[in-house]
Amino acid sequence: EIVMTQSPATLSQSPGERATLSCRASQYVSNIVAWYQQKPGQPPRLLIYGASTRATGIPARFSGSGSGTEFTLTISSLQSEDFAVYYCQQYNNWPRTFGQGTRVEIK
Amino acid sequence: QVQLQESGPGLVKPSQTLSLTCTVTGGSISSGDYYWSWIRQPPGKGLEWIGYVYFNGVTYYNPSLKSRLTISVDTSRKQFSMNLNSVSAADTAIYYCAREYCSSTNCPAWFDTWGQGTLVTVSS
Numbered sequence: 042e043i044v045m046t047q048s049p050a051t052l053s054q055s056p057g058e059r060a061t062l063s064c065r066a067s068q069y070v071s072n073i074v075a076w077y078q079q080k081p082g083q084p085p086r087l088l089i090y091g092a093s094t095r096a097t098g099i100p101a102r103f104s105g106s107g108s109g110t111e112f113t114l115t116i117s118s119l120q121s122e123d124f125a126v127y128y129c130q131q132y133n134n135w136p137r138t139f140g141q142g143t144r145v146e147i148k
Numbered sequence: 149q150v151q152l153q154e155s156g157p158g159l160v161k162p163s164q165t166l167s168l169t170c171t172v173t174g175g176s177i178s179s180g181d182y183y184w185s186w187i188r189q190p191p192g193k194g195l196e197w198i199g200y201v202y203f204n205g206v207t208y209y210n211p212s213l214k215s216r217l218t219i220s221v222d223t224s225r226k227q228f229s230m231n232l233n234s235v236s237a238a239d240t241a242i243y244y245c246a247r248e249y250c251s252s253t254n255c256p257a258w259f260d261t262w263g264q265g266t267l268v269t270v271s272s
Contacts, residue, residue, distance in 0.1 A: 042211075075258040084244055084262035085195065090251075096260065128195060132257050136210040137197040 043068050043131050047140035053148040060116040062143045064107075064129035072108045073133035079142075080125045088127075089114065119145070150175030152245045152263035160239075160270050166232040170245030170263060177226045178203045183248040183256035184228045186219065188241040189265070196241075200248060200256065201228050235270045242267050 044067040054060050064074065072092035077085035087096040089105035092112055102117040116123055124147050129140040156168035170184070177184065186198035199209035201219045209217050213232065221228040232239060242265040248256035 073254060073257075077259075084246075084265050085259070086262075087258060087260050090258040130195075130258070132254055135208065136212075139195040139197070141194045 042136060043070060043134050043138050045129050045131055045138055045140035047127075047129060047143045049143060050141070051144045051146060053146050054119055055148045056119050056121060058119050060119055060123075060145055062114040062116075062127055062145070064112040064114070064140050066110045066112070066131055068134070069109055070131045070133040073131060074105075074107070074112050075130045075132065076103075076105055076114045077128045077130065078123075078125050079128065085128060116145075150247065150261055152247065152261060154243060154245050154263045154266040156243075156266060156268070158267060158269060160235055160268060161272050162236055162270055163234055166235050166239060166268055166270070167229065168243055168245075168266065168268070169227050169229045172226045172228075172247075177221065177228070178223050181250045183250065184221065185246045185248045185256075185259065186230045187244045187246055187259070187262075188239075189244070190241045191267075198230065198232075198243075237270050240268065240270045 046065045048063045074092045076089040079085040093105045104115045106113050126142045126144045128142050151173045153171045160166045183200040185200040189195050199219050201207045201221045207219050216233050218231045244265045245263045246259040247261040249260045251257040
């Protein structure tokens, strides 16, 4: 099973700042990684697939990068609605696995 | 726009079977472009993929749950279901059904649509 490790566990940032979230896979997964956003009481929402392609309706301030084992989700300028928990997920191998999440909180 | 809705008991006794159904509205469950999955999230914790079913009944399960799990599909009712037997407190979680997209290079691939989730508590 591929383990996805996210860092940091919590990111304290102010609105307008740039946020950088990291995800590391325990094995090579090419660019077969997705990112999701989850707000309290809601299901996850797909943000990014293929490591760098934004899903339909996702604002351009969200961008993804990386390949192999190292991946990054960047939020260029945090808006109030972006404070949430973010998960990475690999779909290159079975079983599908998720990172443990990074909480982006208001500083 | 396709929507998914989970249904089932919110409380299950230890050693019994957890049964949930997901109803698909606004789209076809028989489209070959999608797989239909279950994912769970213990309160305050991360996400665990449980397994999927394809419209033709093909299934694939997480090895950690495979011995206790059955997932099935009823295309006439536009529903898919899961049964997890011999449950314990460790199975207490929010259970989500989700649609997994089949891309040109990976099939299935990412989860593009999720239900709202249903909390299932295992307790006597």
